[in-house]
Amino acid sequence: MIRIKTIASLVDKDSKLVDIGTDHGYLPIYLYENEITKNVTGSDISSNALKFAKANFEKHNLSDKIKLIVSDGFKNLDEKYDTAVISGMGTDTIKKILNIDNIPNKLIISSHKNVDELRLFMNEKGYKIIKEIVLQENDIFYDIIKYEKGNEILNKYELLVGKSNSLEYEKHLLEKYKIIYNKSKNKKYLDYINIIEKKLD
Ligand SMILES: C[S@@+](CC[C@H](N)C(=O)[O-])C[C@H]1O[C@@H](n2cnc3c(N)ncnc32)[C@H](O)[C@@H]1O
DSSP states (O other), rough: HHHHHHHHTTOOTOOOOOTTTTTTTTHHHHHHTTSOOOOEEEEEOOOOHHHHHHHHHHHOOTTTSEEEEEEEETTTTOOOSSEEEEEEEEEHHHHHHHHHSHHHHHHHEEEESHHHHHHHHHHHHHHHEEEEEEEEETTTTEEEEEEEEEEOOOHHHHHHSSSSSSSSHHHHHHHHHHHHHHOOOOOHHHHHHHHHHHHOO
């Protein structure tokens, strides 16, 4: 729940928002009930996942308040949204979803894999980081980034570690890249280690 609350903390009040990959619909329910925005839609590629969302909306008396749409990314969404949340997928899936024209100006993204690749992709797509928060739950780090359309120059460290200023996350990445480097001897990871160690000095 702390993850959903943190994502919600990045949503601007009364945004017109779509939660892509809403699964059980927890974020739309939270946003609606906490009056962050009532202009919220949940969508998911899986009609089965949306059955759970539908049941949860019924429990919360929100069935006629929050729309649910089966859609692969933005493909079946006809309306224009100012904000989209895309959370709990890997970077490859997120990149596929965002590889279309006319995506919202504000995006809140949490990828569970290859976040450095995501930061580079978003940077090249003309989105800048407004806020980045890293959470740790049961030894798993969740990186949540709020983007808005705009350009920024990210240095190598920021592309790799982000702008959360979380020392724990930085140390976690350093350890992770050390393990990968020791196994693979791939020089790319030695570069990553040097970038992080230089910052930690
Ligand atoms: C692990 S759940 C994440 C649920 C929630 N967003 C969260 O952060 O807790 C991932 C959800 O994304 C959906 N999904 C995967 N690929 C998708 C796509 N291309 N378009 C829409 N939804 C997708 C899955 O069906 C699944 O319900």
